[in-house]
Amino acid sequence: MRLSRFLLPVLKETPSEAQIASHRLMLRAGMIRQEAAGIYAWLPLGFRVLKKIEQIVREEMDRAGAVEMLMPTLQLADLWRESGRYDAYGPEMLRLTDRHERELLYGPTNEEMITEIFRAYVKSYKALPLNLYHIQWKFRDEQRPRFGVMRGREFLMKDAYSFDLDEAGARRSYQRMFVAYLRTFARMGLTAIPMRAETGPIGGDLSHEFIVLADTGESVVYCDKRVLDLPIPDETVDYAGDLTPIVEEWGGRYYAATEDVHDPSLFERTPEDQRLQTRGIEVGQVFYFGDKYAVPMKATVTGPDGVERPIHGGSYGVGVSRLLGAIIEASHDDAGIIWPDAVAPFGVGIINLRAGDADVDLACETAYAQLQAAGLDPLYDDTDERPGGKFATMDLIGLPWQLIIGPKGLKDGVVELKRRATGEKRTLPMAEALAELTRL
């Protein structure tokens, strides 16, 4: 992408309304624009990161055997009356009526709708286990939206729903999602720790929140530091096999709990020098809720014994749009964002230090074409801005690599290659720089 043909409205000033780093940096880097309180437009740079995060979530759901579909944003109020949650949900639910005075709502979550879909089609245990997910915009009418996309009102969420014949099956489904979440967040460069959590309005008796540690997090969390060093299951993990050892290691070996369920007496068993009390950002939550929705909504299947019974369910959310904020909170410095490679909006930025100079333009165009051909998705700053402004913008938007090409270096046959995360800069021949980038 050529910067001159892109829309990247970076801000020099720090917006006064932003209280935390990620909100500030997303505004300054031209990633989002607020269109109403807690409702954002995703400008081209922000959109690219959103899509990369969504794709990682999708790949790990698919790998774990979940099947993708898509439910609409609007739902019938009557559906929520069946489960009893319509009145219980409170003012966070955005309620509306259409031209025929039919009551609708903008879905904040989809347990009711997926249960309605399931019961319409699935009658036999043979179709189980089944896990259906979608990635869709949701709405929660927060009293006080803030922190940018971290606590927005219209937000993108992945929600998966599992259906099993009995509790044992449902616990295996829960384990599959637990392991998939470990992989999902690790692929984005995040350390997300599963912590025992309350179930809240979703219900049920078993739940983990996946928490990214950050000083600006909304919840206080307590954990054993050793949980930070546990190994992430690699891509050969067998989702058809027994995942209990992984889940027990991550969910049981060391203490890790959110404030709501924190038990100081248990925490004291952790050696004092391993105890960590800090703040965290919830990026996902998994729930096992048994037949909470299946019973009132009559979602039953016939078992191998011919007996009809309500299914056992769970639901599994990932805050896709919120993850951008969480990643930035975990990975930035004074100059701007530092994107982990897997979610960077572009793989490398090319800085032309003297646009209009024939030699420099040619060298930049050559590098741009080669990096494109290698699939590195370069952003080429071909504008006529001054070098200082170009450096600042490139640091701010946080691409993993910068390839800096100017007239002085070219005279000596060299360019500069900068790694954003470390700040390390090296001067080397163009061919070597390109070889190094394309070997990545």
Added chain:
Amino acid sequence: MRLSRFLLPVLKETPSEAQIASHRLMLRAGMIRQEAAGIYAWLPLGFRVLKKIEQIVREEMDRAGAVEMLMPTLQLADLWRESGRYDAYGPEMLRLTDRHERELLYGPTNEEMITEIFRAYVKSYKALPLNLYHIQWKFRDEQRPRFGVMRGREFLMKDAYSFDLDEAGARRSYQRMFVAYLRTFARMGLTAIPMRAETGPIGGDLSHEFIVLADTGESVVYCDKRVLDLPIPDETVDYAGDLTPIVEEWGGRYYAATEDVHDPSLFERTPEDQRLQTRGIEVGQVFYFGDKYAVPMKATVTGPDGVERPIHGGSYGVGVSRLLGAIIEASHDDAGIIWPDAVAPFGVGIINLRAGDADVDLACETAYAQLQAAGLDPLYDDTDERPGGKFATMDLIGLPWQLIIGPKGLKDGVVELKRRATGEKRTLPMAEALAELTRL
């Protein structure tokens, strides 16, 4: 994908509420489920086609130089008061209020919002031409939703918006979208004809609708048959070059107009044996509307002469979810859907004629693994349903190829390969069948 782990609720009965083939077939093939009038859930099979169509639209927009972003579904009413369309839009606009009594609406289109975004950031002609697009769910509260996803209320649309300094530039932007649309629809296996059309509530003085000919279409259209044989620009088309010859050939050489702007006296110049009066389905529409939004909303840029002036704009829509209906209307038979290869939900279906038989299972698993490795995205019917049911389902869901594996054939070392579009069936050794499929 193994069918036993998928959700494919095919219906044997023809649903009585469906009046046209595409609606009937999408329900019967388990692609969609109605959640409220004109509001659908996309079941896994339908979702896969939706994503393929979306991706083709995206690739052709990107190729034409448009930049993707994403605007929210909800918009502030005040934004539409600026352009004067809030009151003008009528009951098709879904209006709502949030918990703070702020007036919102579910966006039916985005001219206002994109103009607001543009004016906030772009001040100079140097950033032009600029074309921003997004693919997002929209809502139009149709009085009488019908024909399934062809006239739904919540629907997925790609809308692009171009910004230019003057009318000449804007007409070039219009031409780029015109050519991109020719390519987009052709890649999906559709013959979509650009026809002069009225501009309606979007406004402006130049518009084309892209129309797929189908007896079940909602509009009457008139055209010269020779327009059906015009060549589609290939992927080497130069969007930086002069596209006038292509646009004039497609837009001007032969008569083609919708009912609204039909001129019988002009049509009579077409030789009588070339005149075609039929019905059509609108799958896209392009508009040039000049400064209609820029003037009231004060979207201005400074030109090279230092003078500030309103930009010239256009907007360009593609009905992404509607396209599924249009493709099915254009491509089906009595047995079901016939997907064009590029949008098929799976590339090939594998039918196991005797699940549980060790030899047949092994042959099927081998074929499944090889076709997966070749990137063909097979759907493997590994269920214990009877052959007749499996054949009917596979024809109904319309995958381009079927690989049929049974005990009798295997004894002779052969399998059957069926091409869905022609019905042609051939018996051949497994290795040859796999070689043929993976050569595709």
